[in-house]
Amino acid sequence: MVRQTRWGAVFILIFAGVISALQIGKAAIAVPVLQRELAMTLLAASWIVGAYGVLGATAGLPAGILSSLVSARTALFAGLTVAGFGSLAGAFAESGTVLIATRMLEGCGSLAAALAVPRLLRTVTAPRHIEPVLAMFAAHLPLGSVVMMLAGPHLMAFGWRTLWFANAAIVIGYALAIARVGFEEPQVVHTAPSVRANIGAVLGAPGPVLLALAFGTYTFQYLALSGLLPALLVDRRGLSITAAGTVSAIAVAANAVGNMSAGALVRLGVPVWGTMAAAFAFVGLAAIGIFADATPVALVTVLAAASLGLTGLIPGSIYAAAPRIAATSAALAIALGLINQLSNLGNLTGPAAMAFTVQSLGWGGAPLLFAGVAAIGVTIALLLRGVLRRASHSG
Numbered sequence: 001m002v003r004q005t006r007w008g009a010v011f012i013l014i015f016a017g018v019i020s021a022l023q024i025g026k027a028a029i030a031v032p033v034l035q036r037e038l039a040m041t042l043l044a045a046s047w048i049v050g051a052y053g054v055l056g057a058t059a060g061l062p063a064g065i066l067s068s069l070v071s072a073r074t075a076l077f078a079g080l081t082v083a084g085f086g087s088l089a090g091a092f093a094e095s096g097t098v099l100i101a102t103r104m105l106e107g108c109g110s111l112a113a114a115l116a117v118p119r120l121l122r123t124v125t126a127p128r129h130i131e132p133v134l135a136m137f138a139a140h141l142p143l144g145s146v147v148m149m150l151a152g153p154h155l156m157a158f159g160w161r162t163l164w165f166a167n168a169a170i171v172i173g174y175a176l177a178i179a180r181v182g183f184e185e186p187q188v189v190h191t192a193p194s195v196r197a198n199i200g201a202v203l204g205a206p207g208p209v210l211l212a213l214a215f216g217t218y219t220f221q222y223l224a225l226s227g228l229l230p231a232l233l234v235d236r237r238g239l240s241i242t243a244a245g246t247v248s249a250i251a252v253a254a255n256a257v258g259n260m261s262a263g264a265l266v267r268l269g270v271p272v273w274g275t276m277a278a279a280f281a282f283v284g285l286a287a288i289g290i291f292a293d294a295t296p297v298a299l300v301t302v303l304a305a306a307s308l309g310l311t312g313l314i315p316g317s318i319y320a321a322a323p324r325i326a327a328t329s330a331a332l333a334i335a336l337g338l339i340n341q342l343s344n345l346g347n348l349t350g351p352a353a354m355a356f357t358v359q360s361l362g363w364g365g366a367p368l369l370f371a372g373v374a375a376i377g378v379t380i381a382l383l384l385r386g387v388l389r390r391a392s393h394s395g
Contacts, residue, residue: 005133009124012181013117014137016076019174020113021144023083023106024052026163028145029152033160040096048096051103056111056344063111064337068198068330072119073183075333077175079112084172091164109171115336118319119329123183130323135263135316142256142312198330207325207387208335211318212342214276214380218314219346221283221373224354225290226252229304232290236363237297247301254305258312262320265313272317273385279310280377287370291363324388 027049035045067075086105093099118134125133155163202208229251233244265275286307289295295303318339326332357369 003126005126005129006124009181009183010121010133012178013076013120013124014133014140016080016113016174016178017117017137017140018144018147019171020080020083020110021141022148022167022170023087023110024141025145025148026152026167027051027103029149030156030160030163033156034096034099037160038093038096038099044096044100047100048103050348051100052107052110053344053347055104055107056340057348058341059108059111060339060341060344061334061337063108064115064334064340065195065199067112067115067337068333069195072116072123072329072333073178075112076116076120077179079109079114079116080171080175080178081109082106083109083113084168084170084175085109087164087171088168091161091168111340114340115333118322118336119332120183122323122329122332131320132263132266134319134322135266136260138262138316138319139256139260141315142259146253146256194330198328198334201331202326202334202338205325206383208322208338210380210384210387211321211325211335212338214314214377214384215318215339216342216346217280217373217377217380218311218318219343220350220353221346221370221377222255222308222311223347223350224369224373225287225304226255226308227351228354228358232363232366233297233300236293237300239297247297247304250301251304251308254309255312258309259315262313262316266316266320271385271388272321273381273388275313275317276384277378277381279314280374280381282310282374283307283377284367284371284374287367291366293364321384321388 031045031049034040034048070078083106086102086107086109089105090099090102093102117140118137121133121137122130152163155166226248229248230241230244233239233247234241239247262275266272286303289303290300290307322332322335322339326335353369354366357365361368
């Protein structure tokens, strides 16, 4: 057990997560250019963005199980390397089909890296710091996406392929740097019974399943609101696309702030279940104002930003709680795989459920969907309260 936190190694690992997340953000910013240069429809181009989500929704848990069989350091190095060479191969793509295939390769690498970093953080972080450190790591996705949204247009000044080449160089270079960092992981011999025991410890216990359900519920509501908020503002309020985009950007930025603020709450001793319950409860209340005809646009902006900002605290809380319910590094890898899978299922189903609700009931029916989210989220949080208390007493 680490007595003193190696802060240099902590930030190196968190930055590895940010670099992995750059690969998600680069596709979103490049879609218009890819459509034009590769003669792709918007639907086809959307698969370049959505490839990671589909991969995570189908392979998150299997990836966690496979990751548990190797050292976290090996998984991180291999993951970054695969993501880097996937980006390099994508830079030579001459068709949308080939580019999507290389995105799947990138996704495999990024998924492996995302599962490995929390395991390594536990080897370089003292017990008193592990929860806030893992909460900080949860901000790697929005941070990486924001960095690429800002830097991507400049890198694409010489074409989208430059963006892919630059990302390949960054990821591969960072993989080589990671290879030079020492991590003291416990040596574990994996046998078929031990692997089955680890899988059973995760899938047969309420803690990992509840955390995964909480993450899936979070991503469901996040994409349901952020994905269709511009449509609400244009169709219902008559805003221009530019104005609707500005309002939506403010709300999404609030979510990123929430992600990065979770560590502070953990350090202050705010219970994980309490953060979740309060955030999910606010989702249901805020939706009433967001979708009401009489609500001024300025108040819609405030409510949407507050809703996404408060729920942005949830990912950090989940990462902070994960080590409590996963005693070993192998079990943590499997638990994170399950969390990743359900979070991506939420990403995929949230916008579709929102669109179906609006199509069936109109925009006025949207609060019913978010009321359901609030009820499910608060129930999960209350169930987690007992689970985490038992885990603390047993630890």
